[in-house]
Amino acid sequence: xxxxxxxxxxxxxxxxxxxxxxxxxxxxxxxxxxxxxxxxxxxxxxxxxxxxxxxxxxxxxxxxxxxxxxxxxxxxxxxxxxxxxxxxxxxxxxxxxxxxxxxxxxxxxxxxxxxxxxxxxxxxxxxxxxxxxxxxxxxxxxxxxxxxxxxxxxxxxxxxxxxxxxxxxxxxxxxxxxxxxxxxxxxxxxxxxxxxxxxxxxxxxxxxxxxxxxxxxxxxxxxxxxxxxxxxxxxxxxxxxxxxxxxxxxxxxxxxxxxxxxxxxxxxxxxxxxxxxxxxxxxxxxxxxxxxxxxxxxxxxxxxxxxxxxxxxxxxxxxxxxxxxxxxxxxxxxxxxxxxxxxxxxxxxxxxxxxxxxxxxxxxxxxxxxxxxxxxxxxxxxxxxxxxxxxxxxxxxxxxxxxxxxxxxxxxxxxxxxxxxxxxxxxxxxxxxxxxxxxxxxxxxxxxxxxxxxxxxxxxxxxxxxxxxxxxxxxxxxxxxx
Numbered sequence: 001x002x003x004x005x006x007x008x009x010x011x012x013x014x015x016x017x018x019x020x021x022x023x024x025x026x027x028x029x030x031x032x033x034x035x036x037x038x039x040x041x042x043x044x045x046x047x048x049x050x051x052x053x054x055x056x057x058x059x060x061x062x063x064x065x066x067x068x069x070x071x072x073x074x075x076x077x078x079x080x081x082x083x084x085x086x087x088x089x090x091x092x093x094x095x096x097x098x099x100x101x102x103x104x105x106x107x108x109x110x111x112x113x114x115x116x117x118x119x120x121x122x123x124x125x126x127x128x129x130x131x132x133x134x135x136x137x138x139x140x141x142x143x144x145x146x147x148x149x150x151x152x153x154x155x156x157x158x159x160x161x162x163x164x165x166x167x168x169x170x171x172x173x174x175x176x177x178x179x180x181x182x183x184x185x186x187x188x189x190x191x192x193x194x195x196x197x198x199x200x201x202x203x204x205x206x207x208x209x210x211x212x213x214x215x216x217x218x219x220x221x222x223x224x225x226x227x228x229x230x231x232x233x234x235x236x237x238x239x240x241x242x243x244x245x246x247x248x249x250x251x252x253x254x255x256x257x258x259x260x261x262x263x264x265x266x267x268x269x270x271x272x273x274x275x276x277x278x279x280x281x282x283x284x285x286x287x288x289x290x291x292x293x294x295x296x297x298x299x300x301x302x303x304x305x306x307x308x309x310x311x312x313x314x315x316x317x318x319x320x321x322x323x324x325x326x327x328x329x330x331x332x333x334x335x336x337x338x339x340x341x342x343x344x345x346x347x348x349x350x351x352x353x354x355x356x357x358x359x360x361x362x363x364x365x366x367x368x369x370x371x372x373x374x375x376x377x378x379x380x381x382x383x384x385x386x387x388x389x390x391x392x393x394x395x396x397x398x399x400x401x402x403x404x405x406x407x408x409x410x411x412x413x414x415x416x417x418x419x420x421x422x423x424x425x426x427x428x429x430x431x432x433x434x435x436x437x438x439x440x441x442x443x444x445x446x447x448x449x450x451x452x453x454x455x456x457x458x459x460x461x462x463x464x465x466x467x468x469x470x471x472x473x474x475x476x477x478x479x480x481x482x
Contacts, residue, residue, distance in 0.1 A: 003181040004030035004148075006475045007169055008189055009155045009221060012040020013461060014445025015189030016138035017468030018475070023145035025476035027184060031147055032171050034154035034216065039135035040191045041214045041417065041446070042461060047131035049103075049465075050116065050123050050458030051096035057113050057123065064121040066093040075118045076455035080237050085451030087426060092452060092463050099466045100125055106137045109264030116457055124458050128267040133259035134461075155220070158186060158228050158441070165439030166228065184478045185440035187471045188422070188430070192446035193219025194240070194415040203235035203420060210241045210324045212415045221447030225422050228441070231433045233451040235420035241320030241413035243292040245371055291351035291359055293333060293411070297343060302335040303399075307410075309382055309391030320413040332385060332409030334392075336401040350408070364408060373407040381405045417460060421449025428471035440478060444471040 006022040008015045011033035023029045051057075052069035070093045077084060104110065112125040127133050142149060150173065159168040159179060168181040193199040194212035196219035201208040222232055298304070298315040306312050306326040313322035323331045335343075340361050342348050349358035365372045375381035378401075382392040385407055396405075422443045423431040430441040430448070442448070444467035446460070454460045 002178070003168075003183060004028050005182070005184045006030070006187060006472070007032065007180060007182040007185075008147075008187045008472070009169065009224070010040060010189035010191060010445070010447070011035075011038040011135070011139070011149060011151070012189060012191055012445060012464065013042035013134050013138060014447075014464040014468030014471075015040070015187070016135065016142050017465045018187045018189055018442075018444055018472030019142040019147040019149075020138065020145055021469045021472035022187070022476040023142065023147045025473055027476035029142075029145075029147040029472075030180065031142065031149045032153040032155050032169065033149065033151050034220070036151050037135070038139045038149065038151075039132065041194075041217055042134045042464060043132050044214050045131045045461060046457065047127035047134070047461065048458040049096070049100055049110070049125050049127075049462045050119065050456070051100045051125060051462065052093065052121070052123050053097040054100050054113065054123070054125060055097075055104075056100075056110065056125060057121070060113060060122070062113060062121055062123075064123055066096070068120060069093040069096065069123065072119045073456065073459070077453055078455065080234065080453055083234055083237075083451065084453045085233070088424075088450050088452035091426060092454075092459070092466060095466045095470075096462050099462055099469070102469070103137075103465065106141050108133050108137050109267070111267070119456075128264040129259050133264060136259045155190075155224065158224050160228055163439065164229065166441040182440065185442060185475045187468075187475050188221035188225060188441070188443040188447045189445050189468055189471075190219075190221030190224070190447050191217045192418040193217060193222055193420070194238070194418050196222075198223070199232075199235065199420070200238070200415075200418075204238050206321070207238055207241065207415060210320070210413055210415050211329070212240075213242075213244065213417075217417075217446075219418075221443060222420075222422060225430055225438070225441065225443065225447075229432050229438060230422050230430045230441075232420050233423045234449070234453065235418075237419035237453060238415060239417050239419070239455075240415035241324060242416045243320060243323070243411055244414045245292060245368070245408070245411055248368065248370055293350055293408070294352060296348065297333065297335070297339075297350055300342065300348075301339050302333045303395065304331045304411075305334060305387065305392060305395050306331055307387060309387040309389070309395060311395040323411065324413040328410075329412055330410040331412075332387070332407050333411060334381070334396070334405060334407050336399075337404055337406070338402040340406045361406065361408075371408050371410075374404050376404050378405065381407055385409070417446065419446075419449060419453055419455075421451070422447055424448045424450040427474050428467055429474070440475075442471040442475050444468040
């Protein structure tokens with residue numbers, strides 16, 4: 001294909017949503033994705049969406065409004081509140097329930113709504129069985145609508161006309177550079193720059209060396225648009241470094257199951273009807289694959305050691321930067337049996353999967369045997385962890401430890417996501433520094449965040465799908481290139 005009406009760059013949640021809506025509006029759509037699979041950061045997320053006024057809230061008797069949701073988001077803003085694009089926040093909350101209902105119409109199942117303080121009402125809706133449901137259903141619908149999805153197809157440049165408008169893209173297809181015309185326009189949905197060393201070095205140089213949860217989130221859309229005159233806003237807003245346990249080398253059978261409607265509905269019904277004790281192990285088999293430890297575990301007395309068996313940080317402080325500087329960028333949590341017992345049951349969770357479940361030490365012992373070790377002495381624990389025995393004994397000296405000892409790891413520091421995005425207007429058209437639009441260029445999701453701040457659970461995914469749908473519709477409705 002050497003031309004399409006609308007070219008979408010990226011096949012994450014925002015890109016697939018854009019493709020679906022553009023195709024539904026009658027446009028010929030081409031999606032170019034640099035990875036060999038769809039999903040972007042959405043497939044690595046918890047998968048929750050915060051929405052006020054949803055049908056699930058109404059069924060539960062919860063009265064909630066977008067106005068209240070808008071106000072509650074103020075509670076998450078922190079030091080960047082004055083920089084937020086509140087007009088885009090308004091757009092997000094006003095369309096959140098519609099976005100959720102649209103996803104449900106495609107076959108996605110959600111559990112909830114669940115409480116997510118400091119939100120005043122339970123409005124968090126959690127996808128089932130896991131976040132891989134987003135690319136599964138969105139890809140299926142995009143293809144059903146006639147969109148063409150091409151993988152292993154990185155876009156290297158935007159092509160412009162004499163007036164500075166975007167007329168297409170240059171992409172690498174099968175190892176060959178190909179120029180593809182976009183008759184109506186291009187929608188950038190290439191994700192954030194949490195693993196983009198160049199952009200992190202510019203905005204947050206102290207975080208430039210810390211890898212991201214999504215290793216392919218390198219800010220491609222940001223760089224493509226800047227090259228044709230776009231600007232980035234709120235580039236310094238970065239979430240992390242957060243702590244994450246590594247994914248299992250071999251996913252369990254349950255984790256390999258396709259995120260089908262039947263499995264999602266089974267989990268939805270079971271969560272609503274079965275005693276938690278019966279269904280909880282099934283949920284945990286999914287959730288412990290992608291979680292990190294709560295700060296309370298470190299503040300409660302757990303010790304961090306590096307691969308040399310040495311303590312290297314005050315655990316009561318945020319340790320992410322220190323972990324990133326250790327050999328291999330890894331650390332292990334060591335705790336005695338008294339602390340282990342405390343974090344074996346509510347209310348003391350090792351990890352939290354917002355709104356769905358809390359993971360305790362026995363969950364890791366059962367479902368993540370690759371992460372968990374136990375021994376009666378520091379020397380034996382070090383042997384089982386593969387660390388120097390003498391160094392670990394030294395690290396634990398001076399502390400009153402109750403045997404047996406427990407360890408979780410390795411643990412790594414990761415940048416979770418970035419909130420810096422291309423400046424866009426309410427129609428998701430990309431803006432120049434002077435406020436003018438770049439003709440036939442739209443952006444959505446993290447690439448087109450436009451200054452809206454999405455702290456808290458369930459906002460990034462909601463923005464991705466909401467903005468993607470809208471950008472796809474606007475691009476499809478545009479007149480052809482001159």
